[in-house]
Amino acid sequence: xxxxxxxxxxxxxxxxxxxxxxxxxxxxxxxxxxxxxxxxxxxxxxxxxxxxxxxxxxxxxxxxxxxxxxxxxxxxxxxxxxxxxxxxxxxxxxxxxxxxxxxxxxxxxxxxxxxxxxxxxxxxxxxxxxxxxxxxxxxxxxxxxxxxxxxxxxxxxxxxxxxxxxxxxxxxxxxxxxxxxxxxxxxxxxxxxxxxxxx
Numbered sequence: 184x185x186x187x188x189x190x191x192x193x194x195x196x197x198x199x200x201x202x203x204x205x206x207x208x209x210x211x212x213x214x215x216x217x218x219x220x221x222x223x224x225x226x227x228x229x230x231x232x233x234x235x236x237x238x239x240x241x242x243x244x245x246x247x248x249x250x251x252x253x254x255x256x257x258x259x260x261x262x263x264x265x266x267x268x269x270x271x272x273x274x275x276x277x278x279x280x281x282x283x284x285x286x287x288x289x290x291x292x293x294x295x296x297x298x299x300x301x302x303x304x305x306x307x308x309x310x311x312x313x314x315x316x317x318x319x320x321x322x323x324x325x326x327x328x329x330x331x332x333x334x335x336x337x338x339x340x341x342x343x344x345x346x347x348x349x350x351x352x353x354x355x356x357x358x359x360x361x362x363x364x365x366x367x368x369x370x371x372x373x374x375x376x377x378x379x380x381x382x
Contacts, residue, residue: 202260210262214269218253221273223316225280230291230313234276237283246275293317297324301363308333 202208225234235243253272256264291314295307304325307318312329319327328336340346353359 202262204262207260207262211257211260211265214262214266215257218269218273221276225276226316228290228317229280229283229288230311231316233291233313234279234283237286237288238279239282242279242282246279249275291317295327 202211226232229237235246249268249272253265253268256268291311293309293314295309295314295318297305297307299305307324307327308330309315309318309327310330312331315327315329318324337346341350349361
């Protein structure tokens with residue numbers, strides 16, 4: 184079964200020692216900036232990593248094979264090879280988008296629930312990780328979580344002492360809601376650990 188292929192984060196340094204020459208470094212950086220812009224626009228519309236999953240396996244596998252070509256070119260650091268691979272990969276992304284439209288695929292909805300934290304940060308929750316880009320790029324929120332992340336956070340919270348109590352209260356009192364959470368200060372934590380040893 185095929186697995187998702189992503190372009191790794193490009194070398195952040197422009198120092199030419201990472202490349203065959205300084206010219207190669209410039210070409211690679213410029214080509215990857217073009218690639219990032221093309222993919223970013225589609226991620227906002229279709230969702231992160233979602234577009235290849237909206238088409239048939241054959242086209243998806245051909246696209247992922249092209250991603251392998253791009254990744255090898257990036258590792259090699261050849262400016263000309265990265266430019267060529269980026270151009271081919273962008274054509275591949277465009278082919279994925281055309282086929283997804285032909286198949287009647289729908290873009291992400293961007294449906295979101297927002298709330299302000301007690302400290303004033305705006306937190307958004309969306310249904311699917313694929314929709315995060317559309318919401319994040321609106322610039323109105325401080326943090327965006329997908330429902331799968333919220334579920335993981337709740338599970339981690341419920342594994343702790345405060346979470347156990349909350350879980351019991353919610354199961355005993357129908358409709359009970361959390362109004363605020365007051366974690367212990369570092370001094371309170373130290374005080375609770377600094378009790379007498381019973382021997």
